[in-house]
Amino acid sequence: MPELIVNNGSYAINGILMDKDGTLLDFVSMWGSWSEHMLRHFGRQLVAELRQSGRARQLESGLEPGQELLFTESHLWGTVHGPDGAVIDYDRNGPLAMGTMGELFTLLTWRGYHSGLSWAKAKELAELSGRLAAAELERARPVRPIAGVLAFLEACHAQHIPLGVVTADDTLAAEKHLEWLGIRHLFGAVVGTDQVGRGKPFPDMLELACGKLSIDVQGAAVIGDTNGDMIMGQAAGARLCIGLHSKQAGAAELLPDADYIIGAYDELRLKGAAE
Known part of the structure; x- marks a missing residue:
């Protein structure tokens, strides 16, 4: 199983679920x-x-x-x-x-x-x-990728790590925005709030996305820029919840339920199962 390394902590994961706005694309x-x-x-x-x-x-x-x-x-x-x-x-x-x-x-x-x-x-x-x-x-089409995210996604793809998007946006709009960025093909599941009865911070979207990816939510990592993403991940029992916030000052107050807070994607590293 591949490992996600953050702040010198290494976590075996079976997939990564990501928020869209503010996490994949510039909000x-x-x-x-x-x-x-x-x-x-x-x-x-x-x-x-x-x-x-x-x-x-x-x-x-x-x-x-x-x-x-x-x-x-x-x-x-x-x-x-x-x-x-x-x-x-x-x-x-x-x-x-x-x-x-x-x-x-x-x-x-x-x-x-x-x-x-x-x-x-x-x-x-x-x-x-x-x-x-x-x-x-x-x-x-004013979409811009978050700095470093494209390289991170490609690294995940190279390691065959299942990727999914869980977003408060509607699914069709979310898929269109991913297409605009040219990254839709990297995600095995895109779940918008229109697919569930309860959106964030409830765990429903995360559980549905993991089901679509055929992975256990307890082995998944969650990356998002709001505390709602973190609460969702914790409620679902995700392996790891990572908050993304480029302004480190005050980040802990904004993301109190994150296991880790990073300022950029270059703070994450991947280790393959065979390494």
Whole structure:
């Protein structure tokens, strides 16, 4: 059985299950872009609707219609915005990092309702904004691999280590993003939150993915960038839960349930079964 070596600890493993966003692909380049599109479209539609009813003043302060929503709604999804409104960081344990698409849409719908729209109208605007943001994402394909991940995946593939993806994203979207990166073929299983009754931090996705890979979850390693990934792994009884966080300051507080925390993939080494 191959061994995964981290911080001088060596662990025999039968497979590796990985989160997608923030673990395989750069989170901000992908979901920061999507969030900007989503909030911009929703904000503009929200202001337009409120203007018709004479209730738009609380959202306007001389900015372009909808722009203030982008600047002031960071707390909705746990995003951090720069002066120009661009997403520059995110809360690893916030809604955008850990929530499902359905949950994010519900938060945006609530924002519309809280501003004075009916729940039905707010849902319509959120759904329309989602379609527009998805179309822009499809055109731009703003995906970038996490530094070092491609070499690590290829090393796993060379050692014939089964690999799987467990993500809060929907399965079809996740597979498309992996295709954009050119790495879909390296994974024997891709499990999105739409395949299970309970998503992260519950163990259901991990157990399902291990079943698809025909491996025992007790021998699998889990790699993720949120504590929800770590809780999922611990709940399923995974062999090892590794948290990935490039900013080591405060990482222990953000990933308290990780067995190990690494700042980059070059901190992991593989040892073949025959070595």
